[in-house]
Amino acid sequence: MNDDRPATERYLQIGEAADRLGLTQRTLRYYEEKGLLKPPSRMEGGFRLYSAEDIERVQRIKELRDLLGFSLADIKEMVEAEDVKAQVRAEWNSAADAAEKAEKLRKAREVTVAQIAIIDQKMEQMAAMRAQLAGRMEKYEARLREWEREPGAVASPRA
Amino acid sequence: MNDDRPATERYLQIGEAADRLGLTQRTLRYYEEKGLLKPPSRMEGGFRLYSAEDIERVQRIKELRDLLGFSLADIKEMVEAEDVKAQVRAEWNSAADAAEKAEKLRKAREVTVAQIAIIDQKMEQMAAMRAQLAGRMEKYEARLREWEREPGAVASPRA
DNA sequence: ATCAACACTAACGCGAACGTCAACGTCCAG
DNA sequence: CTGGACGTTGACGTTCGCGTTAGTGTTGAT
The missing domain is CATH 1.10.1660.10 (Multidrug-efflux Transporter Regulator; Chain: A; Domain 2)
Known part of the structure; x- marks a missing residue:
């Protein structure tokens, strides 16, 4: 130890x-x-x-x-594209094709942009869902409070 | 038609x-x-x-x-708890056990609270991930801009 | 009455993402 | 140098979430 x-x-x-x-x-x-x-x-x-x-x-x-709920296959592509960073850094000085490196970088950026877009979209939807749930909560609590006040009073619901 | x-x-x-x-x-x-x-x-x-x-x-x-990526089994529980709403509304006037109804409502509220908590947690994590990706993007773009300016210049990276 | 479009059930199939087991090798503290 | 914890590679098994096919029945327009 x-x-x-x-x-x-x-x-x-x-x-x-x-x-x-x-x-x-x-x-x-x-x-x-x-x-x-x-x-x-x-x-x-x-x-x-x-x-x-x-x-x-x-x-x-x-x-x-x-x-984000991606499949492992999807994730593989993503992390592969991302490896470009480390890879380019390593081969930087090698006489490797410069145009090719640029291409890889562009690909990596594309993938990143796509990921960000997906995140933004999901966050929007989640916000909407959250609001909906919060509204639902309100109703539950209202109903429950009403109960506490008049345990026996059964006011037929109208909404 | x-x-x-x-x-x-x-x-x-x-x-x-x-x-x-x-x-x-x-x-x-x-x-x-x-x-x-x-x-x-x-x-x-x-x-x-x-x-x-x-x-x-x-x-x-x-x-x-x-x-949210839940399993169908999880989802089943959630929607079941949620059914309480419609159910209570329907049985409202029936002489059914009032305490039981309140119990169900409480359960429904609990489930809703849990869902909201999960959403909040996920949104936090997504925000963090988004920030991370945005930072990564910056680097890609910086590297690419550098390239545009001096297509041949190979400045050995130091970060 | 007929015909095409649509639906029903039952059953088998399938890829993804692991779980589990067997048989065997490795590490290291005592 | 030995024992117990830990790791290794197959290989087969399992669960989920549907896809697909087969054989049959329903519907609605002509």
């Missing part, structure tokens, strides 16, 4: 990773299998080691799944 | 209902089968006839599904 880990112990094995993320080990392996996660590093014996970035990536996947 | 329907024709058969709702007939039957929809009225021959309220109910189910 040492606390100042030598940077090699800042990696998490699948068990703790799963716990912290609120997922199961199976789910992590499944995501990897489906290409949503790049294969994490391993220990000598083959145990998976998740880095902080790996963990963050999974967090984002969770959000896209739970919050 | 008469337009002033005698109130009996304001009901929709499953085909048109499905079209207007953007669902399939199968889905409507499935929801009914699963108890999410109360069995609609029928024609002589057995064709389903959906009333305006039936349609609204399905709309709400759709929203709970698409917007």
Whole structure:
């Protein structure tokens, strides 16, 4: 239980990773299998080691799944497009095709714009739904208050 | 193609209902089968006839599904609790147990409060995600603008 | 009466997203 | 060097949410 880990112990094995993320080990392996996660590093014996970035990536996947309700296939495309960032950063100095890099960046931006649009749309709808529910609440509470006041009085409802 | 329907024709058969709702007939039957929809009225021959309220109910189910991502089982509980409203209204004058009615109302209110809480939570998370995405967008666009200005200039990134 | 369009039930099928189990290997504290 | 906790890879199983097909009946216009 040492606390100042030598940077090699800042990696998490699948068990703790799963716990912290609120997922199961199976789910992590499944995501990897489906290409949503790049294969994490391993220990000598083959145990998976998740880095902080790996963990963050999974967090984002969770959000896209739970919050926006995308399928894993959709999410795969999104995170792939997003990888462009790290990728471009890495290959920046390589003599790789500049036009191609620009193209990837544009794609990444497109995907991001689309995500934002979806979020905005959902938030609008949720606001509308919230208002509707709040209205409904009002009625319930009014009815209940009325009850408290005159427990026996049965005023036939007219709305 | 008469337009002033005698109130009996304001009901929709499953085909048109499905079209207007953007669902399939199968889905409507499935929801009914699963108890999410109360069995609609029928024609002589057995064709389903959906009333305006039936349609609204399905709309709400759709929203709970698409917007909040609940399972049909969860949704069933929610709409059931919500039925209390109509139910209480109907039995209002019957000599039914008043305390029981109040109990049901309280339950309905609870469910509504819970739904609102969930919406609020989701909206918060979505707002956070939106901000994050917006920040990411900024970077993409900055990078792209930089490109436009000096197509060949490769300034090694430092952030 | 007939015919096309529409609906009904029952049953099997299916992809997504994991759960679960078996058989086996690894890690490390004592 | 050993035991118990933890991990690995298949592979098969499960649940959800419908899709699809088959065989049959209903409706409404002509």
